[in-house]
Amino acid sequence: MDSLTHALAAAIIAYSIGFPQFIPFAVIGAVIIDTDIIFSLISDSHPSLYLFVHGGIAHSLTGAVVMSALAYTGITLAALVGLINPALLVRAGPAGFAAVLFGAFLHIAMDLPATPGIPLFAPKSDKKYALFILPGPSLFMLTVSLFFLIWLALGVVTLAEGITTYAAILVAFLLVRFVAFLASRPALRGTMRAIPQVNPLRWLAISDSGYAWTVRDYRIGLGMTDPVNYPKYKNTSPEEVAPCLALPEVMRLRYYSYIVTAEKEGDTILFFDPLRVSGRLFYPPHFKQVRIAIGVCAPGG
Structure with a gap:
């Protein structure tokens, strides 16, 4: 889900339950998780750090706590040097960190319905979890959130006036997707x-x-x-492929992929996700295949 929708959801919930003073903290918590998009600047060149990517370790339960702590530390330092009004921090008190943490966990919860999933228990496990209700980031939800924000900025509606309509549209959208999900279950069992x-x-x-x-x-x-x-193995075997699976490049490919096949070509093995390579699925768009020299997979290679 997009960062704007995450931010608006956190703000609306804080406002609706009677804690408007915590809106800035909740919004920062809801948005800080998606700053993991910059992690790719490092991890793209270091396959062993494949969890440090957008939708990776920051989108885990541990990551939410760590990112919240970093965000709250940043807020505190900004208040100390006068970049933000210290009174904002004083009024919130220790509950300010709880609001940041709430926003971060709300972000995690809102991402669970979408494919391809998030690694909830990273760094212990890179297994992704998802409810498989939404097909990844939703352009519809981003568009609704953007229009709502523009209406607020232009003064067309106040936050109090617009919440009901905005929430109703998003709930209706999610309800349609959920009903379709339930309707498909018997056939997909x-x-x-x-x-x-x-x-x-x-x-x-x-x-x-x-x-x-x-x-x-x-x-x-x-x-x-x-x-x-899609044959899992072409011109090769599970036994020949197995030593390659522990290589960082292959682990990264498997993390990004829905399914992975292996094809031996000469003295190399091509690992790839046929669904993303063929265009049947677009997201995630990166790391669709990797070619590994067979010698590298062998013990001592």
Whole structure:
């Protein structure tokens, strides 16, 4: 979900429950998580740091606490040097940090419905968790949030006047997606994973048949399309591939991917996500494939 929607959600909740003085803190907490987009400046060149990326370690429970602490420290230092009014910090007191932490955890909760998921328990595990209700970042929600912010800035509506309409639109959008999610469950039961598409009536159903990934399109009311099979191994074997899986480049690829296949070409193995390489899925757009020399995978290589 986009940072603007995160910020507005935090502000609206703080305002609605009667704590308007904590709005700046909650907003900072809700936005600070997405500053992890700058982590890629380092991790892109260092595959072993693949969790330091947008949607990576900062989007975990531990990351939310650490980022909140950093944000609150920044607020305190800014107040001490006069960049912000110290009275803001004094009025909030220790509860200011709780508001920042609330905003950060709200961000995590709001990202859970969307693919491809977030690593809730990083750095202990890089496994992604998602409810698979939304197809990644929502352009619709960003557009609604942007218009709402413009209306506020122009004085067309006050915060009190606009909250109901804004919240109703977002809740209706999420309700449509959730109803579609529930409606698709009977047909998608038994699949390994069902990826929601931009059209709420469409899903990409992925199954594991052992040595191949089976992918079908599902449309509510129309059923499944014919399957497309992607062999997991071509000209190679699980035994030959296994030593490569611990390489940082391959671990990063697997973190970014929905499915991964391996194809031996000469003295190299090409690992790639066929869904993203073929354009069937766009997001995440980076690190779709990696070529590894077989010698590198061997012990001592």
